[in-house]
Amino acid sequence: MGAAAKMAFPKAAKARKLGFSLCLVLGLLRTARPDAFTAGMRGTKLVQLQPSQMQSTKTTMSAGPDAAEASALLGPLKIASSGMGLLKPLFALEAKLQALSYNEEAIRATLNTEINSAPVVIYTYSLSPFCTEATKLLDSIGAKYQEVLLAPEWFLMLGEGAAKRAELGALYGRTSMPHIFIGGQSIGGLADGPGLLPLFESGExxxxxxxxxFIFRIFCYFPLHSRGRFSRIVDTLAILVLSSAPAMVLAPFCDWSDLRACGAANTASNAALDEDAIWRLLLAAHFSPALRRLGAEMTSSDLEVQGEQLSRRQDCDSFDCEADTERQNLQQLLADIPRDALSQVYFSLTKTTSKPFALQPRSRLLLEIHELRDWDLHQKGLLLQRQAECLAKALHHHGALKRLRASMAPQTLELLALQALVAGNKKSPKLDVPGLDWSLETEHELLRVLERRSARRRSFLHQQRQFLMQDLGMR
Incomplete structure (x- = not known):
């Protein structure tokens, strides 16, 4: 053993002795403090509701602050929790000494998985009265939660449990248990940080x-999205947590202005928050162009509705009148979608693509700038038409479905012509184009589009040649 190792060994031994002594003293203080306040009161427990009185765990929530009776333990424990802030630095130091060395990345990954594994996650000690009352409060309101037991008590922790406690302290500044997470957001413990009990008493x-x-249930449908986004959503929408749950659901897909508008609308209307409303909000947020396209197609087919709209425009010459009519049509379309088909329609729309029309990066170099612009324009238009077609199928509107398929033909032929230009002298790949009825008239129309595209390209190249000759002549 070298001289440096001999000098370091006594220091390490002293550090371990100091850490053990500190753990023992803090353990005695922390274990004795609840007893000092709760002597003779441990017989009183929270009154739990029977399973028949609880709501379904699908919509787990209490009907109000009167859903659980106050336990005699809660008052003393609340007072005891108020003194925890004074000992926080000591507990943070003690947690690091107790955990010794551990793999921070592995423990953080484990914590992230656990925190986002359920709508409510609670880290507990089995012998702690704080943890016992916290779980009883959650049980009494019928809350579905995931309990992660770290140890019987903090001074009995070893290995992974001690490492988790130390890492929770490093990430959230809290080493005391219980540590409760709702939707991936830390709310502290039983009575502090802000605490489970104060939130329950205030109705929040x-x-x-x-x-x-609702966030958890919606994200269960999106397995490709990391559950770690819960924390980012909640941090971004801290103002909207209590006023607009739909805004939180829309967070991964909308910008901040959309979220503020959604939150203001939901707060003003006091709309009932249910799963159907969530799906309709998602449809309106992500596929409103397709809804407007279908609405325009359905409106144009009904002469009576069209005449009514014209009379309204004559009575009201402002732009707001037309916008209100469009908004009403969109809301009516959303309301017409069957409740049991909302999620199916949403996922069908997300899977709708413009295939087989897809250009590889190298193929895009073979098109001129104006041709690339036309390609993107027609490709987006075809995707919009297909999404509107999907909505028409869900609404069983066969007339609009037939007209949408007919209106897709010109864009499809334009894309076929552009793809033929990419192929050049080579044979263009055979494409299976759904929704396009091939006929003699369709073939003639495709030839006309190809001739027009070829003529436009020749004109473009001739113009470029003239510009080049002018530049050479000037030199």
């Missing part, structure tokens, strides 16, 4: 549970 807990459950 019900809104947070409702929002977390």
């Amino acid at each position: 807990l019900q809104s947070m549970l409702k929002a977390a459950i």
